[in-house]
Amino acid sequence: MSDILIIGGGFAGVWSALAAARLRDEHGADLTITMVTPGDDLVIRPRLYEADPAALRVPLERILHPVGVNRLPGIATAIDGEHRSVAVTHGDGRTERLGYRRLILASGSALRRPDLPGGEHLFDVDTLARAVALDSHLRALPARPEGSGRFTAVVVGAGFTGLEVATELVGRLRALAGPAAHEVRVVLVERAAMLGPELGPGPRPVISAALEELGIEVRLDSSVASLDATHVHLTDGTELSAHTAVWTAGMAASALTRHIPGSHDGLGRLRVDRHLRVPESPEVFAAGDTAAAMADSDHPTLQSCQYAIPLGRYAGHNAAADLLGRPSLAFAPQPYVTCLDLGAAGAILTTGWERSVKLTGDRAKDLKRTIVEERIYPPLDDVTELLNAGDPKRLWT
Ligand SMILES: Cc1cc2nc3c(=O)[nH]c(=O)nc-3n(C[C@H](O)[C@H](O)[C@H](O)COP(=O)(O)OP(=O)(O)OC[C@H]3O[C@@H](n4cnc5c(N)ncnc54)[C@H](O)[C@@H]3O)c2cc1C
Structure with missing residues (x-):
């Protein structure tokens, strides 16, 4: 008991x-x-x-x-x-x-993973084990045949997680590809007719500009119909040679x-x-x-x-x-605030439920780093600090 x-x-x-x-x-x-x-x-x-x-x-x-x-x-x-x-x-x-x-x-x-043909080939970043599986997969890509779509990734869902995954993947794939960086291609697929459907119109122009800057291709009104280890078929009929597909929706x-x-x-x-x-x-x-x-x-x-x-x-x-x-x-x-990572394109901070944009670029990125690398970590070992961290009257971080 x-x-x-x-x-x-x-x-x-x-x-x-x-x-x-x-x-x-x-x-x-x-x-x-x-x-x-x-x-x-x-x-x-x-x-x-x-x-x-x-x-x-x-x-x-x-x-x-x-x-x-x-x-x-x-x-x-x-x-x-x-x-x-x-x-x-x-x-x-x-x-x-x-x-x-x-x-x-x-x-x-x-995460609700979809039931679609080849669904077992979908990666995700919902748990530590799944994120580690994606990481190991990405690290093995350079050994695959050149020009086969080895550095093409399809990210499904352009919500909070999908945007962070897609923008970060550009940098991760480029670092792994080295001299083959020209092979890197990231395609962001969204079922809705707009980017970040739950984010509202406020931050959308900044997000669109970041995706363009990073060369991310956006396919709206579309999703994944089926896939295997090296190809992804979209619901709009497109077939992509892509060795990586990451599901982020739902x-x-x-x-x-x-x-x-x-x-x-x-x-x-x-x-x-x-x-x-x-x-x-x-x-x-x-x-x-x-x-x-x-x-x-x-x-x-x-x-x-x-x-x-x-x-x-x-x-x-x-x-x-x-x-x-x-x-x-x-x-x-x-x-309420939102701080969204946009990879090498910085980040975006919005405030309020209408999500008014307050910071973008490097300044927002610094804040994002402070939040996720410091503020959301609990103290360790020190009894007084640990007990203080439990005070409901403290700020959220
Ligand atoms: C890729 C990604 C990016 C995100 N980005 C942001 C962000 O930028 N900002 C933000 O605020 N939030 C973000 N989130 C959301 C945030 O991570 C979650 O909202 C947060 O982790 C919720 O905390 P929690 O304690 O409720 O659940 P979790 O952190 O998921 O913890 C649940 C715990 O319960 C345990 N558990 C589950 N089932 C059982 C069981 N049956 N028995 C015993 N234990 C069990 C799990 O092992 C785990 O320890 C992100 C999430 C993901 C996946």
């Missing part, structure tokens, strides 16, 4: 553990906090489109151990709300049931959300109240990509680190507050 059981060791899980530990420490209380997660690391998922993804992780032990949070390696396979227990399957196939008084569901989201909340009685949004996220509690299952809190919370009176949170970190802080705080008889806090995140 654990007083607070957290499922997931991503951004929401880590910051909820720190926040719960912080409130426990503040009250000198005796609460057990346990995190169930399959890996040993916090994976820096927003950077998985970069080269050398294997390095993009932080040992959970150096975050959880100093603040007295237990870690149970395993995968949560079932949640029994009636008996307040979670089935956890370990690497050796053994399954155990762990009871809880409060549950924080922070098991994230997963996310869904972790399937564990379906184990919790409650209301779900179109992404499969659990609708939570202002305190991040699932109204129909009051002992359950959701945070990060599993939670459909309101960021303000009109806008639901987006599946992003920008929200996963504060959602984690509030969920952890409120779960502990509930058990300690302390007041719970209404979720109050910082105003």
Whole structure:
């Protein structure tokens, strides 16, 4: 039995553990906090489109151990709300049931891969393992026959992830191709009639200019119909000799959300109240990509680190507050911003839900680097810094 059981060791899980530990420490209380997660690391998922993804992780032990949070390696396979227990399957196939008084569901989201002929040849950057598989594939391309389409990549989906993958791939492929850089070709395929359909019109001119600068070909109103290891067939009938195809379109909340009685949004996220509690299952809190919370009176949170970190802080705080008889806090995140990497063409920073462009080029790129290389990393080893990082009143980073 654990007083607070957290499922997931991503951004929401880590910051909820720190926040719960912080409130426990503040009250000198005796609460057990346990995190169930399959890996040993916090994976820096927003950077998985970069080269050398294997390095993009932080040992959970150096975050959880100093603040007295237990870690149970395993995968949560079932949640029994009636008996307040979670089935956890370990690497050796053994399954155990762990009871809880409060549950924080922070098991994230997963890319919805399409079911199309040759779909097994699609790469993606959704998990560390998949990003490492893409990286190994790219590194092997120079050994393939010249002029065969070895350095042609098709990126499917021109949303946030697709734009970052496509713009970064140009530089990665050119570096690998060396003197054969003229063979590099990146084709960005989007089903909608516009680039970045969910980004709105504000940033689109800057994004279009960046794609042009990098020589990325854009195919709108199109998608992948089928593929094999060296060719991609588009729905508009085009056949491309391309040895790499990366799928980026469509996310869904972790399937564990379906184990919790409650209301779900179109992404499969659990609708939570202002305190991040699932109204129909009051002992359950959701945070990060599993939670459909309101960021303000009109806008639901987006599946992003920008929200996963504060959602984690509030969920952890409120779960502990509930058990300690302390007041719970209404979720109050910082105003919404978007910072999109555009590879060698810089980056773009927008503010507000209408996404007004505030910074572009090198200045936006510096900010993007500060966010993803510093601000979204938790402190390590230092108890005081770790507990402070769990304070819900801190800025999101
Ligand atoms: C390529 C890419 C680029 C991105 N770029 C940005 C960006 O620029 N800015 C931004 O804000 N966001 C970005 N995001 C989104 C961001 O990474 C996610 O919104 C964020 O990681 C969500 O945090 P989370 O803790 O909810 O989920 P995750 O970080 O996915 O963590 C989920 C955790 O739960 C664990 N887990 C899953 N299932 C189980 C289970 N059954 N049992 C136990 N543990 C389980 C996983 O192993 C993992 O540890 C990007 C994502 C990708 C893939």
